[in-house]
Amino acid sequence: MKRQLPQNSSAPSRQQLRRELLAARKALSAAERKQAAAAIQTQLLTLAELQQPCSIGSYHSVRAELPTHTLNQALQHGGHSVALPVLHPIVKHHLLMLHIDEHSEWRHNEYAIPEPVLECQRVVPLQSLHVLFVPLVGFDAVGNRLGMGGGFYDRTLAGWRAGRYPNLHPIGLAYDCQFVESLPTEAWDVPLPRVITPTKIWDFRC
Numbered sequence: 626m627k628r629q630l631p632q633n634s635s636a637p638s639r640q641q642l643r644r645e646l647l648a649a650r651k652a653l654s655a656a657e658r659k660q661a662a663a664a665i666q667t668q669l670l671t672l673a674e675l676q677q678p679c680s681i682g683s684y685h686s687v688r689a690e691l692p693t694h695t696l697n698q699a700l701q702h703g704g705h706s707v708a709l710p711v712l713h714p715i716v717k718h719h720l721l722m723l724h725i726d727e728h729s730e731w732r733h734n735e736y737a738i739p740e741p742v743l744e745c746q747r748v749v750p751l752q753s754l755h756v757l758f759v760p761l762v763g764f765d766a767v768g769n770r771l772g773m774g775g776g777f778y779d780r781t782l783a784g785w786r787a788g789r790y791p792n793l794h795p796i797g798l799a800y801d802c803q804f805v806e807s808l809p810t811e812a813w814d815v816p817l818p819r820v821i822t823p824t825k826i827w828d829f830r831c
């Protein structure tokens with residue numbers, strides 16, 4: 626039987642890239658992470674979409690991810706409504722976005738990520754969100770994204786790509802060291818329209 630070789634067998638696999646990029650972000654010091662988060666927050670607050678109170682889907686950063694705690698608090702204090710992802714209890718590998726405030730109760734999900742306890746009345750449909758901050762492990766020169774490998778955000782962004790959430794603006798948040806020139810892609814990958822790093826707003830729409 627004829628064996629199918631990958632098209633470019635010398636190119637690193639997604640798994641290999643994921644490992645390298647996770648190691649790169651893990652190598653950053655606590656001070657560098659804090660500085661990166663502050664620089665991103667400054668850039669975010671200049672975006673046209675955030676000049677009036679809106680509904681923002683963020684994430685609760687863990688481990689070496691770009692920290693979002695200060696950002697999420699600043700957004701809430703600035704009058705924005707913030708929602709965070711909760712793993713869907715029935716539809717595997719899907720996310721629900723839950724509105725959070727000072728009354729929110731918390732639990733750890735199966736990946737040890739704190740998430741608000743699921744209360745149906747706090748679910749924010751993606752149709753009602755204006756901005757979605759997307760965590761990522763890597764991104765490339767045309768906006769392709771590499772995540773943690775669960776396909777959670779790919780599934781979330783599939784509806785956006787299909788035009789079901791016309792008011793939603795996805796924005797990847799990343800350290801500069803998460804950029805690679807080109808990522809191998811799969812059919813389900815949805816390129817991001819924008820990625821913000823400490824030094825640059827990458828706009829892939831034009």
Ligand SMILES: Nc1nc2c(c(=O)[nH]1)N(C=O)[C@@H](CNc1ccc(C(=O)N[C@@H](CCC(=O)O)C(=O)O)cc1)CN2
Nearest residue numbers: 647684685686687710736738760772773774775777778
């Ligand atoms: N902060 C945050 N929340 C998020 C995500 C994320 O990337 N970051 N997700 C984005 O999809 C969803 C959770 N998805 C995840 C998918 C896989 C793993 C995972 O495989 N973790 C490995 C450890 C990987 C490592 O750090 O080396 C594990 O549990 O063994 C974690 C989260 C929803 N919430």
Ligand SMILES: Nc1ncnc2c1ncn2[C@@H]1O[C@H](COP(=O)(O)OP(=O)(O)OP(=O)(O)O)[C@@H](O)[C@H]1O
Nearest residue numbers: 770771772773774775776777778779780783813814
């Ligand atoms: N829209 C989709 N519908 C069905 N399956 C999907 C979809 N998107 C991704 N998947 C599945 O999810 C799995 C993980 O995908 P991938 O490795 O691209 O995740 P990722 O982008 O790194 O993770 P995440 O989106 O959670 O950040 C793949 O095996 C793929 O089959």
